[in-house]
Amino acid sequence: MDLVKRRALLDEAMDARGDWPERSAWLREAVSELPRDLFAPDRLWRWDGHAYVPVDRRTDPEGWAEELYGSQDSAAVTQVSGGLPSSSLSAQGVVVDMLDSLRLEPGHRVWDVGGGQGWNAALAARRAGPGRVVSTEIDPELAAFARGRLAAAGLDVRTLVADATTTVPGGGRFDRVIAAYAVERVPWAWVEATRPGGRIVYPWGRLGHVALTVAADGRRASGYVQGLGQFMADRTGPVPPTAGWAGYRAVRGEGPAETERIVDRDLTPLASDWDLTFALRVAVPDAVITTGRDADGLNAWVHDGAASWAVFSATGDGATVLHQGGERRIGDELMLAWAQWEGHRRPDPYDYGITVTPERQFAWLRDADDGPRWPLHGKAAPASP
Missing domain, CATH: 3.30.160 (Double Stranded RNA Binding Domain)
Structure with a gap:
């Protein structure tokens, strides 16, 4: 199992397709220094057409590496609960795309929501700097795993066990918030936790990710769809209908x-x-x-x-x-x-956006103020102080 070669091949595949963003050139170097295998457990899971089956690094090192580096579009399932995936290392192309949408700069204070194995937090910390990233994860075992891997990588990231729909880390407002699981509606607490002018990047309803900018008065956040992809659903939300x-x-x-x-x-x-x-x-x-x-x-x-x-x-x-x-x-x-x-002239997903206020949330087409709009359903719990 030559992980160095596999990393290089995936890097080249992303380069050939233009997946490394010019606006965030730091990302390519960060991924090279902090590759996703450093944050992968020794057991991954693969769908065999009938069920998710384990792929262990010790007994099947090539299969394990293939799960991580087979494609820039493939997530690596890291946890299965009740026969269904409950956590994953998101596809490398999606992780890069979302961090590019975050427009992260050195010194920014970042809240990493749904930290999983810690890879997102690691890449954000590489850019923002020591002590600038706080990561929350609802699963204590995942949080402990991430904490260990982040420490092993020499990164100063605070990792907390918390439900991000009800708990916001202390220490003041954040410049950036990035979530790694899908929500139908944004918890208003995420907006309250972000400074005016700050950005919130999150997966919307397993459709793709959206980047919201918080208004100057802090009473509104709005922005366009930035990329496509499916994500794990919020564990605290209702169970999605059976497909x-x-x-x-x-x-x-x-x-x-x-x-x-x-x-x-x-x-x-x-x-x-x-x-x-x-x-x-x-x-x-x-x-x-x-x-x-x-x-x-x-x-x-x-x-x-x-x-x-x-x-x-x-x-x-x-x-x-x-x-x-x-x-x-x-x-x-x-x-x-x-x-x-x-x-509406057959718009594509990038023509849509989201607006969030304390009273309502809605999707809109092409114009947040005057375009067609659709109310967002589902529960968005406020956070306690």
Whole structure:
């Protein structure tokens, strides 16, 4: 297992694709000095098509290294709970992209939220300086692991066990806040903990990451989507609806459809157009969509994780039959959102942004003040002093 060679190959792959940001040239050197294998446990996890199976450094060193350095787009799963990933080392390309979005400078005070194994905090400390980064992690075992690895790397980072939705580290406001897990709504405490003009970079609803800038009066934070990627969900939030066929069947049950109509639309873009699926996720955030193809075309099964469902069945002639049931007509909601996306000239994810105030949070398109907007749902707990 030649880790030096693997690091170099991944560095070159990122360089070839333009993933090393010119604006944050320090990142390439920081990743070279503090590679992700220094913060990886000796057991990683790989999906084998049926379940997550362990990949141990001692018994399978090449497989272990492949999990870390196979691609700049691949996360390395470091913890599995109940058969599902509960922590990971984020993909190197995503980590670099988020830290670039943070616009971190020497001397900045940084709050690293959801510290995991400590790699994000290490890279931030390399830039901000000794004693400038505080990392919080809700899992005591992960926090202890990160603390040990950061100390071994000679970095002065304070690592605390805390729930970042209810607890803010003391010591004054932060210049930068960066989170490593997805939230639907930003805890207002994160905004209160950031100085006016400071930035908050966080994953939004497992869609991508957003960079908010706190207003001069501290009563508003707003900014655009910066990058795409999926992240672990907030452990303190509600359990996401079950995806796939199992989730759909659990909501639909065995009852008949309540409505049926023809939809004059080919569903193929649902499986191939990321701009469309992003827009649908913004407009109908609780819709869980599963697609599958047969001889007649692309079909889709949709549910909201609670009481409403829809199935789109291709007819083979470019049209689709829509059956629906439950408390709402979630299929109609998706078709309306699709038509609105086309009416907005098919925007891509980078045209969207988020605004957070004490009273409300909403997504917007192209203009935070005058553009179309959608309320953000879900709970955002305030923090105690």
